[in-house]
Amino acid sequence: MMNPENYLILAAILFSIGAVGVLVRRNALVAFMCVELMLNATNIVLVAGSHIHGGLDGQVATFFVMVVAAAEVVVGLAIIVSIFKTRRSTSVDDANLLKL
Amino acid sequence: MNPAMVPLVTGAEVTFWIAAPIAILGALGLVFARRAVYAALGMAVSMISLAVLYASMDAPFLAMIQVIVYTGAVMMMFLFVLMMVGVDTPDSVVETLKGQRFLAILAGIGAAALLVFAVGGAVVNPPVTTIEANAARGGNVEGLAELLFGRYVFVFELTSALLISGAVGAMLLAHHQRVTPKKRQREMAADRMAAYRTSGEHPGPLPNSGVYAHTNAIGAPALLPDGSVAEKSLSQTLILRGASLDAPALAKVTNETFAAIEAVADDDEDEE
Numbered sequence: 001m002m003n004p005e006n007y008l009i010l011a012a013i014l015f016s017i018g019a020v021g022v023l024v025r026r027n028a029l030v031a032f033m034c035v036e037l038m039l040n041a042t043n044i045v046l047v048a049g050s051h052i053h054g055g056l057d058g059q060v061a062t063f064f065v066m067v068v069a070a071a072e073v074v075v076g077l078a079i080i081v082s083i084f085k086t087r088r089s090t091s092v093d094d095a096n097l098l099k100l
Numbered sequence: 101m102n103p104a105m106v107p108l109v110t111g112a113e114v115t116f117w118i119a120a121p122i123a124i125l126g127a128l129g130l131v132f133a134r135r136a137v138y139a140a141l142g143m144a145v146s147m148i149s150l151a152v153l154y155a156s157m158d159a160p161f162l163a164m165i166q167v168i169v170y171t172g173a174v175m176m177m178f179l180f181v182l183m184m185v186g187v188d189t190p191d192s193v194v195e196t197l198k199g200q201r202f203l204a205i206l207a208g209i210g211a212a213a214l215l216v217f218a219v220g221g222a223v224v225n226p227p228v229t230t231i232e233a234n235a236a237r238g239g240n241v242e243g244l245a246e247l248l249f250g251r252y253v254f255v256f257e258l259t260s261a262l263l264i265s266g267a268v269g270a271m272l273l274a275h276h277q278r279v280t281p282k283k284r285q286r287e288m289a290a291d292r293m294a295a296y297r298t299s300g301e302h303p304g305p306l307p308n309s310g311v312y313a314h315t316n317a318i319g320a321p322a323l324l325p326d327g328s329v330a331e332k333s334l335s336q337t338l339i340l341r342g343a344s345l346d347a348p349a350l351a352k353v354t355n356e357t358f359a360a361i362e363a364v365a366d367d368d369e370d371e372e
Contacts, residue, residue, distance in 0.1 A: 007153070010120045012215035014127050014146070020208030021131040024201050029182060030130070030139045036174065037127055037143065040150055043166075051157040056233050056243045059159050060252055063244065066162075066169050067259045071266030073174050077181045078273035084185045085276060 007048035015041035028080050028090045032073075039069050115156035123149040136182050140175060147171045158231055161241045307333040312350040313357065320345045327351075 014037060021034030043062045050058025084090050122145060129142025147170045155163035237243035248256050283291075292303040307330050310322040321344060322333035329347045338344050 006116060006120070007157070009216050010116075010123065010153075012212050013124055015215060016208040016212035017124070017127040017131055019211055020204055021127075023204035023207065024131065025139075027136055027139075029136055029178065029185070033130055033139060033143045033178060036170075037130060037146060040147060040170070043162075044150060044153060047154055047157050047159050047162060050159070050233075054233050056237075056240075056247055059162055059240075059244055060247045062159075062162055063165065063248070064252075064255060064259060066165060068262065070169055070174060071262050073177055074266045074270040075273070077177055078270040081181060081184065082273045082276075090185050 004048055004052045007044055007051075011041045011044040011048070014038075014044070026091045026093055028083070028092050031092060032076055032080065036069065036073070039065060112156040115152060119149040119152040119156070122146075123153070137179075140178055140182060143178075144171050144175050147175070158234055159240060161244050309333050310347060310350070313354050314350060315345070317345065319343045320350055321347045323347055323351060 018034045018037035018041060021037065022031050025031050025034065043065055046058040046062045046065070048058075050056060050062075080090060087094055124146075126142045126144070126146030126149065130139045130146065133139040133142055147166060151163045151166035151171070154160075154166055234240045234243055237246055292301075295301040296303045307322050309316070309318050310320040310330075310333065312320060319334070319338050322330045324330050327348075334344050
């Protein structure tokens with residue numbers, strides 16, 4: 001069997017790329033997609049964990065992560081759309097009403 | 101290692117070394133593409149290669165779910181919103197916080213190193229795989245179903261509450277209140293008649309576009325009886341885009357043809 005650490009390293013790389021994307025990108029939609037990438041990276045860890053330990057619980061956990069991600073995307077996109085309606089912009093820099 | 105398992109395992113390894121670089125390339129495309137649509141494309145590539153990886157890890161159900169839910173539903177939703185909020189605005193490259201990008205990339209590399217060495221180093225490598233777990237319950241889908249509707253049935257029921265609140269929340273957030281009452285057919289007819297009374301504007305439908313010998317395209321304006329162009333026969337959008345055609349030039353062919361026919365008719369009359 002191939003080294004399961006490879007999957008974990010891949011997940012770590014994808015998670016880090018997603019984290020950098022959230023920090024670097026200004027477009028709220030792209031930042032949101034980067035959050036989705038981070039969620040996907042954790043999913044690989046769960047599936048790889050279930051693969052390593054010979055159980056199916058990791059896959060069930062991945063299933064629930066996917067369900068939560070779908071619900072989260074719906075609400076998040078609705079928030080982005082409503083911000084766009086009032087401010088005509090999806091840049092995270094433009095939503096600065098809470099700034100002093 | 102079980103010799104019967106060797107081809108499958110090497111298959112998984114080959115799949116990993118093909119799909120993992122593609123997933124990373126897609127993720128890099130997501131971060132570095134200036135246009136949001138290209139970023140979404142990179143995201144889709146990454147997700148599909150993750151589905152391939154799931155399939156190689158004996159999780160066919162999750163691979164299908166990944167394709168259907170993520171690349172199907174979630175990415176479609178992202179693309180819908182992307183189309184709604186304007187595709188053509190590239191991301192600004194101006195740094196609002198000084199040195200933030202450099203520090204972010206540094207933090208990303210640090211997080212990767214931490215995850216790889218701290219989490220990855222703690223993993224032992226027992227020679228079991230999901231194959232036995234799948235086989236013990238008669239297949240991957242059956243096994244997952246047994247867990248979902250058995251041990252995790254309460255969590256599963258909770259997700260339904262989550263999905264309902266998600267749907268209701270999205271409706272609440274995306275719903276917008278009307279500031280003015282919606283105009284119905286009766287009000288619109290009254291408006292038209294009021295315009296006719298005050299400015300003499302024709303209350304009937306607008307004239308349709310022109311029909312010429314060579315074209316009846318929507319951009320060809322109709323001509324009035326005196327030969328001038330009927331401005332109202334063209335959509336305002338087409339005029340603004342500069343897509344309107346030159347009506348007198350189109351009518352020239354027709355006029356020339358009529359003249360030629362009349363000349364022939366005159367010749368015939370002369371011969372008789």
